[in-house]
Amino acid sequence: MQSKHITLSCLALILVVGFGCSKGKELKKSLVHQLREKGLHPAAHPEEFAAAAIQKMEETGITFTQQVEAVQKGDWIDECDDKLKDKRFEIAKYLDDNYALVRAFYNEASATTGNGTEVKYIQIGKLRSRVTAPNNSDDQWVTELSTNWQDMHEHYLQIKDIKFTSDSPLKEKKYLVSLYKDFLAIIVDDEGRATDGINYYLTHDDLPKIKSAAEKVEACITNNCERPEFTTDDLEFILSVRFYRRHWQRYLSTNDRTRLTKLLNELTWDFGRYEVRTNKSVTLENLKYTLPLFLKPELVEGKDLLAKVIEDIWKNEKGEHLKVDYFDQHPDIFSVFVDNVPGRSYVMFKAKEVHLLQDVKDRSIAHEIGHVLGFRDQYYTLWDQDKCLYSIESNAADIMAISSGRVLPYHWEALKQTYAK
Numbered sequence: 001m002q003s004k005h006i007t008l009s010c011l012a013l014i015l016v017v018g019f020g021c022s023k024g025k026e027l028k029k030s031l032v033h034q035l036r037e038k039g040l041h042p043a044a045h046p047e048e049f050a051a052a053a054i055q056k057m058e059e060t061g062i063t064f065t066q067q068v069e070a071v072q073k074g075d076w077i078d079e080c081d082d083k084l085k086d087k088r089f090e091i092a093k094y095l096d097d098n099y100a101l102v103r104a105f106y107n108e109a110s111a112t113t114g115n116g117t118e119v120k121y122i123q124i125g126k127l128r129s130r131v132t133a134p135n136n137s138d139d140q141w142v143t144e145l146s147t148n149w150q151d152m153h154e155h156y157l158q159i160k161d162i163k164f165t166s167d168s169p170l171k172e173k174k175y176l177v178s179l180y181k182d183f184l185a186i187i188v189d190d191e192g193r194a195t196d197g198i199n200y201y202l203t204h205d206d207l208p209k210i211k212s213a214a215e216k217v218e219a220c221i222t223n224n225c226e227r228p229e230f231t232t233d234d235l236e237f238i239l240s241v242r243f244y245r246r247h248w249q250r251y252l253s254t255n256d257r258t259r260l261t262k263l264l265n266e267l268t269w270d271f272g273r274y275e276v277r278t279n280k281s282v283t284l285e286n287l288k289y290t291l292p293l294f295l296k297p298e299l300v301e302g303k304d305l306l307a308k309v310i311e312d313i314w315k316n317e318k319g320e321h322l323k324v325d326y327f328d329q330h331p332d333i334f335s336v337f338v339d340n341v342p343g344r345s346y347v348m349f350k351a352k353e354v355h356l357l358q359d360v361k362d363r364s365i366a367h368e369i370g371h372v373l374g375f376r377d378q379y380y381t382l383w384d385q386d387k388c389l390y391s392i393e394s395n396a397a398d399i400m401a402i403s404s405g406r407v408l409p410y411h412w413e414a415l416k417q418t419y420a421k
Contacts, residue, residue: 064092064099067187074194080388081194087153094160095183101164102180105173122309122362124302125295127338129309130361135404137396141204146189146381146390147182155179189381189390199270200383201241203393207274209237213244214267221260228260238263242385276414277349277374281332284419287319291372292327293354294335306336306365313366313399313407320412322369334372347371364403374418375400375411 068088072081095102120131159175162168192198202210216228230238238244243266251259283290295303307324314322327333334347336354345356345368354368371377378401379394399405 064095064183064187065089067191068092071187071190071194074191074196076197077194078385080385081190083388084149087149091149091152091156091179091183094156095180098164098176102176104166105164105177106180108170108173122305124306124309125300125338126298126358127302127306127356128359129365130359132361132363132404134363134399134406135396135402137405139395139397139408141393141395143382143391143393146392147186148389149186150388152179152182152186155182186390189383193383197243199241199243199266200381200390201243202270202273203380203382204378204395206237207271209233210267210271210274213238214264214271217260217264217267221257221264273376276376276418278418279334279372279374281330281334282373282419284416284421288321288323289314289373289415289419290323290325291369292325292330292333293372294327294329294333296335296337298338299336309362309365310369313363314369316407316409316412318412320415322373361403363399363405366407367399367403367405370400370407370411373415375414377401 071077071088072085074081121128122131123129155175156179159172159179162172162175164172164176189200193200213228213230213234216230216234219225220228228234238248244263247259247263247266250256251263279291281292295306299306303326307326310324311322329335331352334352334354336356338358339345339355340358345354345360345364347354347368349371354372356365356368378398379392382391382393383389384391394401395405396402397405397408399407400411
């Protein structure tokens with residue numbers, strides 16, 4: 001079995017270099033691994049990862065069927081993947097056959113609200129920003145079922161016999177685009193889980209458990225002890241997470257100490273999913289956080305309006321606020337691009353890049369700036385192997401969970417802890 005962190009697949013080769021596999025040709029790293037090397041993790045920042053994956057698809061012309069093939073060949077598949085195999089391929093073939101229509105319908109279907117109401121835009125250079133209002137959700141975590149193959153297949157059965165044309169009603173066009181978006185949303189999770197072994201078993205409150213277990217394992221490795229001094233809670237947590245349990249049980253059965261190191265590596269990696277990263281270009285003076293950005297030419301004309309959109313959202317009644325400044329390109333300063341491809345806006349933190357869709361909500365821009373400030377996406381993808389379903393744990397009041405959310409008090413406290421000198 002291949003390494004969890006380096007999956008070699010035909011999908012990877014197509015996505016990375018733009019052509020298929022042939023016998024004897026050296027295989028490249030998977031899409032998941034390639035994007036992780038650029039600072040993206042499908043569990044830690046699913047929106048960014050999904051958007052980057054979509055852009056790769058657009059650049060290389062990979063088919064939906066090839067994506068499913070890669071998942072089904074993954075080293076980390078389980079019984080669910082065998083059960084869902086036929087549904088996946090059926091939907092993928094349908095989307096391949098209708099992709100030209102999906103691409104043609106995408107912008108039109110996205111230009112209205114769910115009830116058909118026209119959306120208000122502001123023009124920011126070559127970017128159209130949709131004006132939105134914050135939601136009134138309570139500041140609390142909830143868990144809801146995510147997109148799943150069973151429901152997606154029912155959706156497919158309802159529309160598969162419709163003869164779509166450019167003159168089809170907008171409602172029908174939205175059905176097709178919705179299927180496309182749902183497929184992309186779930187196939188990224190499937191590839192992360194099945195081909196790269198991403199840990200979809202952690203919740204928002206698992207950080208103290210990870211920290212406690214990691215400290216015990218690290219102390220044992222350092223002191224060359226026989227067993228980490230796990231508490232009952234530590235051990236229960238280790239056994240509840242598939243990837244931790246695998247290393248622990250193999251250590252117990254073989255006394256192979258490399259398994260302890262691998263367990264510590266897993267815990268350390270997952271610990272990073274909860275931390276606020278530091279952007280070296282951000283400065284704090286009194287209550288003002290200054291964020292320098294470099295704009296690509298397509299945004300320069302709208303620079304003042306872009307700054308206003310960001311600054312109007314990133315402020316509070318205590319006077320804490322974000323100030324956007326523009327500078328020449330520099331290795332420590334994030335560059336802002338406009339992308340004209342289906343998908344979502346996203347940030348590549350290590351590459352120092354902000355990619356905004358040509359048609360983007362104003363609060364989505366503020367969400368991406370949250371990533372530039374160092375915040376992770378505040379939702380967690382969970383995989384239920386018994387029910388073959390993903391669920392999402394999130395806080396709808398949090399702008400880092402959903403773009404209609406708000407900048408909350410904890411954001412300002414985290415910024416202070418990260419940037420106060």
